[in-house]
Amino acid sequence: MRIATIIIRSLIGLLLLFASISYFLHLFPEPPLAGNMKIFNDGIKASGYLMPLVKTIELIYGLSFLVGKFNKLTFILLMPISVNIICTHLFLAPEGIPVASFVFLGNIFLIYTKWDSYKALFTAN
C-alpha cells in the first residue's frame, strides 16, 4: 500500500508538473482544435485568468505530490481540477480519457489513503 501510494503520487505529480511547466514555458505548439473544444478553449482564454490560475495550482500541487509535503491538503484540493479534467475529456476530447481517468482515480485513491484525516469534514452538524 505504501509503495502504491508513492508510485501513484509521484506519477500524478510528474504529470501535473509536466502540464504546468510546458504551459508556462510554451514548450509544445497548440494542437488544432475543432468544434466544441475550440469554443471552450476560446472561452477559457477570453476569461484571462483561468488558465494561469489552474496551471499555477498544478505547478504547486505537482511539487507537493512529488516531495510529499502538505499532502493532506493538496490531495483533497486537487479534486476540483481532476473532476473537471475528466469531465472535459469525457464530453469534449475523448482521446484524452485514459490519462484523465488515471488522474481522477489516482486522486480518489490518494484521498482514500488519508481518509482518517478527512473524516472530520463529513460531520452532519
Next chain:
Amino acid sequence: MKTATFFIRTIIGLLLVFVSVAYFFNLMPDLASTGDFKAFQLGLISSVYLMPMVKTIELLCGISYLTGQYVALSNLIVLPVSTNILFINFFLNPNGIPLALFVFLGNLFLIYVHWKNYKSLFTRKSIKQFD
C-alpha cells in the same frame, strides 16, 4: 457569532438555491454580454457539462446551508465555485463584484466558523499503515 453564522448561512443558501433553480427552470432572461465575457460564456456553454455541474453543486450546497447539515463539507465543495465567481466578475463583469465578493467572503467566514472540522487537514504526521 451564532446569529451571524445563521444569517450568512441562510442568505448564501437562498442565493445559491435561487440561482440554481433559476438556471434549471430557465426563469431568468440571459444577460446581454459583450466581448470577452460573451466569449467566455459561449465557451462555458459549449463544454456541455460545466454549467449543469456547477448549478447542481450550487443547488446541493444551498440546500445544505439552508438546512444546516454537512455545512463543513459544503463549505469546501462550494469554495472553488465562489472563488471563480469572484474572479469572473472581477475580470469580466465588474458590476457583479459586490455580490460575488459577498458570497466569497461569506464562504470564508463559514469556513472560519467551522475551523475545528478542518484542523485535521493541517497535521504533519500521517497514519502509519498507509504511508
